[in-house]
Amino acid sequence: MFENLSDRLQNVMHKIKGYGRITEENISDMMREIRLSLLEADVNYKVVKEFTNKVKEKALGANVNSKLSPGEEFVKIVKDELTELLGGDSVPLETTKNPTITMLVGLQGSGKTTTIGKLANFLRKNHKKKPLLVACDIYRPAAIDQLKTIGKELNIKVYSEGKKDPVEITKNAINYAKENDFDYILIDTAGRLQIDDKLMEELQNIENAINPHETLLVIDAMMGQDAINVINGFNDKLKLTGVILTKLDGDTRGGVALSVRHLTNIPIKFIGVSEKMDGLSEFHPDRMASRIIGMGDVLSLVEKVSSEIDEKDAEDLVKKMTKGSFDLEDFLKQIKQIKKLGPLENIIKLLPGAKKMGLNNVKVDPKKMSHIEAIVLSMTPYERKHPEILKASRKQRIAKGSGTTVTEVNQLLKQFEEMKKMMKMMYNGNFKLPF
Ligand SMILES: Nc1nc2c(ncn2[C@@H]2O[C@H](COP(=O)(O)OP(=O)(O)O)[C@@H](O)[C@H]2O)c(=O)[nH]1
Ligand SMILES: [Mg+2]
Missing domain, CATH: 1.10.260.30 (Signal recognition particle, SRP54 subunit, M-domain)
Known part of the structure; x- marks a missing residue:
């Protein structure tokens, strides 16, 4: 992910380090490079424009008495602004309620079922949780089987009642979790190829009935700019608390990650980086920014x-x-x-x-x-x-x-x-x- 962007930005950073002073003239070449590399990474053009304007403004007003060289100062400005663009502070997943209830929604094929497994695995490993997976994608028998297979692989319990009303299933699942000491409930819901009223109504019904602590939208990063419309579409009807961007391993551009927060104000909480059950990373804007400009992600x-x-x-x-x-x-x-x-x-x-x-x-x-x-x-x-x-x-x-x-x-x-x-x-x- 971000390979080309990272390559190009690192070249710019390298060049600018050689400058003794940052002036209106030498900066405009750099800004052009940055603008093009962001556009090529499929970042929304409005976002790119605001980003470059901010960086330029800050660079020209940078503190000349700073301990950093002008080049280093510039690198820092770009890193800080990239961090902002990616969402600023990271917004952690709710884990403190007992049980915590998290519902995953999204279009068909976006990666909901897979991500449920990854999340359960993550919560068990990093937060010592005992998760329960709930099968509410009732329309395709294969969807329930898929979740059961994942549960078996991870040795994590799947709650399923087959093809029944999803609202009933979730209510029963919550009772079951309480009686059996499960402290984290992850609900797999149905998706469609496009947003439609019937799907939204079903999801709203579940949301109203159980009031989840988190409603996470799972979205395929390879969709590119369309992802923004999908996020807004879901957010109009549901109280989204975060986005999980999947398949960033397949999208070398990664532009969506750089546009989501700015255009929708919904934080990215996780990213999917492989098909495997450990292929999920918490999303930290500062660390990601650091990686993009080649400063590594030591943390x-x-x-x-x-x-x-x-x-x-x-x-x-x-x-x-x-x-x-x-x-x-x-x-x-x-x-x-x-x-x-x-x-x-x-x-x-x-x-x-x-x-x-x-x-x-x-x-x-x-x-x-x-x-x-x-x-x-x-x-x-x-x-x-x-x-x-x-x-x-x-x-x-x-x-x-x-x-x-x-x-x-x-x-x-x-x-x-x-x-x-x-x-x-x-x-x-x-x-x-x-x-
Ligand atoms: N490479 C990659 N594949 C993923 C990722 N997340 C999901 N997938 C794949 O995407 C496909 C659809 O996933 P699925 O969980 O069935 O989507 P759902 O319809 O939303 O439940 C499956 O083949 C998954 O293995 C990811 O982060 N990276
Ligand atoms: Mg599914």
Whole structure:
């Protein structure tokens, strides 16, 4: 998502860093670039115009006594304005009520049923909730089965009464949840290909009957600008509390994300980034802005790492890294931990400057990771602590033991040395962000 926009904006940021002063003249080229890149990302033209006007105004009035260079000041202005555009402060999902009732609405195929599963998974993992999924898309038997399959996969209870009045089903489901200690109710509703009165009436009836704490509109980001009309259409009839933008993994432009808040005033609460049950991220405007302009998303990275990795282990590792006492034994531990985080390319993308370093499109071959692990495992503990003793015969033994080649062993040792050097540089403060 946002690939092209991010590329182009990072180029602009890079150029402007070279300017000693920001003047009306040199800024107009930059603003043109920014305007075009936003339009190409399918951001609404009105939004683009207001955005560029604001950035320009702020840049020309920027504080000359600031500690930042004029270029850095400009980058900061763009980042702040992008954050605003994406919605400013993040608006968290309601989780405090017992039970909390959340209803998902949206057009057919937008991703409601899938997102219900993802949300339940998220709530259980991050908020220790016991969710109940409620099947209210009663018109297609396949829709109920789909939800049941998802429930089975996640081992989360699905409440269903087949083809009955959705209002009755939801009321019964809430009673059932209360009696059985479920503390988060997620309601899957019917969708249509277009907004129509009958659908809206049904959704309104449910809303009036149960007064949900959240009514979230699920919307397919690949719809582009049309999404805004759909959001407004639903919001006219229902009390939407947020939007979930799905399939942002398929839409490299991502313009909708940049227009929704400004044009509808409804916050984006989550984004869908894959078909899988863990493919849902909380939406944080500031972090997203930071990612778009290439400053990385270190906060999300830290969160991801701390939810998957033992904190004590991570702390030890960082200590060793910074002291330069990091050895192959630690490297092995690290590989094991990294494997827990899922595909490495998703992690790399969150690093500051990943793009500039050419790392954003790296494909990490899981087979290669296993090879590395096997090589280190074939070393004796002493060898892992003192890789400098590894000469030809030892290397041959290791290659044989791990089912790899001496070349691969050499490659690994070289990579390890480079990694150590980089860690030292970071520690000594010589590591500069690449833009
Ligand atoms: N790539 C991708 N596919 C998604 C995402 N969310 C949903 N889908 C897919 O979109 C299709 C429709 O989803 P579904 O949940 O059945 O939509 P519903 O009709 O609104 O309930 C399914 O094939 C999902 O796997 C997403 O964030 N990324
Ligand atoms: Mg569905």
